[in-house]
Amino acid sequence: MDVTSSFTTLLVEDSMSLGALYTEFLRADGAQVTHVNHGEDALNELKLRQPDLLVLDIQLPDMSGMDILEAVQKDYPNITVIMITAHGTIDLAVDAMRSGAFDFLVKPFDAKRLSITVRNALKQRQLVNLVAKYESSLPKPHFMGFVGESLAMQTVYKTIDCVANSKASAFIVGESGTGKEVCAHAIHNAGNRKDGPFVALNCASIPKDLIESEIFGHTKGAFTGAVANRDGAATQAHNGTLFLDEICEMDLELQSKLLRFIQTGVFQRVGGTKEEKVDVRFVSATNRMPWDEVKAGRFREDLFYRLHVIPIELPPLRVRGKDILLLATNLLKEYNKEEGKSFKGFSREAKDCLKGYSWPGNVRQLQNVIRQVVVLNDSETVELAMLPVQLTTELESTSVSQSNLAQSFNSKTEAYQRAEDINANNSEATHASAFIGNIEQGAFVIPKAAEAVVPKADSGQIEPLWLTEKRTIENAIERCDGNVPKAAALLDISASTIYRKRQTWEELENSLSH
Amino acid sequence: MNIIDEAILNELSTMLGEETMHRMMTIFIDEAQQRLQVLAKILSSYQQSGLLDMAEVDIQAHTLKSSTASFGAQGLSVVSENLEMSAKAQDSEQVITLLNEVVPVGEQTLGYFRQRLVADDY
Numbered sequence: 064m065d066v067t068s069s070f071t072t073l074l075v076e077d078s079m080s081l082g083a084l085y086t087e088f089l090r091a092d093g094a095q096v097t098h099v100n101h102g103e104d105a106l107n108e109l110k111l112r113q114p115d116l117l118v119l120d121i122q123l124p125d126m127s128g129m130d131i132l133e134a135v136q137k138d139y140p141n142i143t144v145i146m147i148t149a150h151g152t153i154d155l156a157v158d159a160m161r162s163g164a165f166d167f168l169v170k171p172f173d174a175k176r177l178s179i180t181v182r183n184a185l186k187q188r189q190l191v192n193l194v195a196k197y198e199s200s201l202p203k204p205h206f207m208g209f210v211g212e213s214l215a216m217q218t219v220y221k222t223i224d225c226v227a228n229s230k231a232s233a234f235i236v237g238e239s240g241t242g243k244e245v246c247a248h249a250i251h252n253a254g255n256r257k258d259g260p261f262v263a264l265n266c267a268s269i270p271k272d273l274i275e276s277e278i279f280g281h282t283k284g285a286f287t288g289a290v291a292n293r294d295g296a297a298t299q300a301h302n303g304t305l306f307l308d309e310i311c312e313m314d315l316e317l318q319s320k321l322l323r324f325i326q327t328g329v330f331q332r333v334g335g336t337k338e339e340k341v342d343v344r345f346v347s348a349t350n351r352m353p354w355d356e357v358k359a360g361r362f363r364e365d366l367f368y369r370l371h372v373i374p375i376e377l378p379p380l381r382v383r384g385k386d387i388l389l390l391a392t393n394l395l396k397e398y399n400k401e402e403g404k405s406f407k408g409f410s411r412e413a414k415d416c417l418k419g420y421s422w423p424g425n426v427r428q429l430q431n432v433i434r435q436v437v438v439l440n441d442s443e444t445v446e447l448a449m450l451p452v453q454l455t456t457e458l459e460s461t462s463v464s465q466s467n468l469a470q471s472f473n474s475k476t477e478a479y480q481r482a483e484d485i486n487a488n489n490s491e492a493t494h495a496s497a498f499i500g501n502i503e504q505g506a507f508v509i510p511k512a513a514e515a516v517v518p519k520a521d522s523g524q525i526e527p528l529w530l531t532e533k534r535t536i537e538n539a540i541e542r543c544d545g546n547v548p549k550a551a552a553l554l555d556i557s558a559s560t561i562y563r564k565r566q567t568w569e570e571l572e573n574s575l576s577h
Numbered sequence: 578m579n580i581i582d583e584a585i586l587n588e589l590s591t592m593l594g595e596e597t598m599h600r601m602m603t604i605f606i607d608e609a610q611q612r613l614q615v616l617a618k619i620l621s622s623y624q625q626s627g628l629l630d631m632a633e634v635d636i637q638a639h640t641l642k643s644s645t646a647s648f649g650a651q652g653l654s655v656v657s658e659n660l661e662m663s664a665k666a667q668d669s670e671q672v673i674t675l676l677n678e679v680v681p682v683g684e685q686t687l688g689y690f691r692q693r694l695v696a697d698d699y
Contacts, residue, residue, distance in 0.1 A: 078644045080605035087593055087601070122639060149643050171646040174592055 070185060071114040074098045075105040075131065076147070077124050081170075085118065085147075088174040092181055102126035106134060113139050116184060119164075121148045121155050129159060136163045143184045147172075207249035209242060210393050211386040215378040219246070226373045227254030232325070234370050235348040237377030240427030243348040246377060247306040250346055259303030262296045267309035275317055276333045279324075285334020297330055301341040310347040310370065311356045315363065322366045345370060380422040380429060384544055387418050390426060394433040395445065402437050412447040419548040419558070420454045533568050536561060580652025580682065581689055589648070599694065605648050606690050612637045613683040616660075620676040634672055635664040638679075645686070653679070653686045 072094040076082040082098045089096045094116070099105050102123045109117075117135060121128040128146060135142050146159045146167040156167035165184045168176060202212045206220040223246065226233050233250055235243045244263065251261045269277050276285070280295030296305055307313075313321065324330045329340050347370045349356075356362035380387060391409065399406045409417070422428055432451055440449045447455065536554065540561075543550040551558040590598045615637050623629045638661035645654040656679045663671035 078640045079608045080601065080644045081647060083604045084589075084601055084647060087597055091592075124636065149639060170643040173588070 069093050069095060070116060071095045071112070072097070072116040072118060073105065073108055073112075073114040074118045075100075075102065075123065075128065076118075076120045077101065077122075085177065088177045089118070089181065091174065092178050094181070100124070102128070102131055105131055109135065109139060109142075113142055115143065115188065116181065117142050117144045119144055119146055121146055121159070127155075129155060129162070132159055132162055132164060143188045145180055145184055204389065207253055208245045209249065210390050211383060212389060213378075213383040213386045215383055216386060219375060219377060222373070222375050223249050223253055226250060226375075229254075229373070230344050231372045232345040232347065232370050233373045233375055234353070235346065235375045235377060236353065237348075237350060238379050238423075238425055239350045240425030241377035241379060242426055243350070243377060244306070244308060246375060247304070247308075247346045247348060251304040251306075251344075254344075256303050256344055260300050261304050261306065262300040263306040263308060264296050265308045267312040271314055274313070275320065278317075278321070279330045279332050280335075281333040282335040285332070289334065292332075295332065297324065297341055297343060298339065300343045302343075304344045304346055307345065307347045309349060311349045311351045311353060311362055315361075318363045318366050322363065322369060325366075325369045347371075380425040381420075384546075387422070387429070388414060390429055391417050391433055394430055395437065398434050398437040404437055404441060405443055406437060406445060407443045409445045410447060413445045413450060415545060415547050416447055416450055416454050418544070418546050529568065529571065532564070536564065580650065580686055582649040582651045585647075585649030586693075602648070602690055602694055605644065606687055606694070608644065609641065609650075609653070609683065610687060612641050613680060613687075616676055616683075617680050620673070620680070623673065623676075629669055629672060631664045631667060631669075631672065634676070635661055638664060641679075648690075650686045650690075653682050656682050 070093065072089050074082060074085055074089065074096055076085060076098065077100045079100070082100065086096045086098050097108060097112075097114070099108055100123075102125050105119070117131075119128045119131055123131075132144055132146070135144060140163075144159075144164040146156050146164045147170060148156045148167055149170045153167075153169065156164075156169075159167060165187060166180050168180055202214075202217050203220055204210070204212045206216075207223065209216060209220070227250055233247075235246050237243050237246075247263065248261065251257060264277060266274065276289075276293070276295060278295050279297055280293050281289050283289055283291050307321075320330070325345060327340075328342065329338050331338055353362060353367055353371060357364050357367050380390075388409075395406055395409070398404075417429075424431070432454065435451060436445055436449050442449075536550070539550040539554050540547060543553070547561055548558045551561050589601070593601060616634065619630050619634055638657045642654055642657035642661055645651075645657060656675060660672065660675040660679055663675055
């Protein structure tokens, strides 16, 4: 690991001669050195520039070096600190290391001693940075209120990170219950406006004749009931974020006023003549397809382009793979605690059911289901029978149409699901095949699907057909991450067939063991 | 005990080079002189008023101890260390004794460094 490249150092030493000497030692090691004599000067210098390394004398004329260490640990934790001390203050140096200093040197020390300590400090700093870099590249299991490890959600997290500090308008699209408001909050809280106001307005829930006043405010007497001046959402969101949920529900006349506001930052209150200017970041959301609304003439095209600068698509829950169980487990834990119950987990059948369900209401629906289970039951395990009827009814459905599958796979986020399947664990198969899904008008073409993953039987042995069938089906389920309906569809049988066969295998295995 | 450890000075000189060593010694002499002057003033003030500024003795002696050790001025470093410990212990008698010692040892030490600077110039 190369630690010889240049690094910056702040040296805090009250002795002029020692300061000059240590500066020469550090420069010989490649440091750019700033030397100060007093603690106050050190704190002022740190406000302007944060060095890679701080070499800090414990005994200073105006304060203790420990005070500076405390300030650095609190405000600049990335700076590596080396304490320097004379004999009488070794106990303090040990305390300093407990408080986060990397090492300490006892005066007098020579150039070699300082060099070794500095190099070790820089090496450790490099390692810490490397670990942080690798950690940030790992899939995040949760992010700013979201819970999810799937590739689709990692993409959402990265997009939020990228747009957070920008003033560009973000447009969130997703089915009902996918977390559009959570996303808007995440964009606000991840960026430099996080200390500013976050104002959310649901354009669908406000009566048409009041919505203009809700957004822009009104003056006293502007209309019946306007008994005083009132600030609208635009004023309240100054220096912060204005979140317009269900933006496609806004009527056309108000859309043109909103367009002007977005273009200029200037608006007038209802009943007012004075123009007001604010600094607002816009985030919009809809569960409709915004371009369909434009084509139908219900949404202004120019407003669409103003708002739809950074699109963020929230994936539906059904394509988020492992996230379903991750969310269900988190919710079970949370509601279990709130309701004072004793649930510890899910049975295998319950897990299969949750994973296989289509979740039209997405995360919100999952929240309701888990809440319902916890409130209405009392057990350590969530069993299949505790789940609502609509989940188990869908599970037993014998027909899973190809066209439904084609539609579900036709979404961009299904590509993520396929990418995750390709990366899944290899079984002991003769060969693993990657699914290449081409969707053309409802047809689901699997060029290599015929080469299903079948383990080799031992040569010379003929095994019962049901065993071969069992292995094929179980491998398909494993490849689909435990998703039985999905495995059934790909095997071109119904899910209920798999469940019936499982029951038969169990009976066969039990009869063989007796 | 020799008041100067030549080995330390020579090692510093080799490591830093002549020009830088010259600059370092100049800074050291200036600083040591200033601190010794402060200690001399404290002693003189005590002799006139009977008041002894222990805190200031502690600060000056602490810094002198470390800087002199780094520049090979062993004799002055030892006296400074003793002076610091006595000041911390609030031992007035010992502080006065050591103040009377540190000033002449300091002058002798600085005399050596000034001579060395002049010798280096030639």
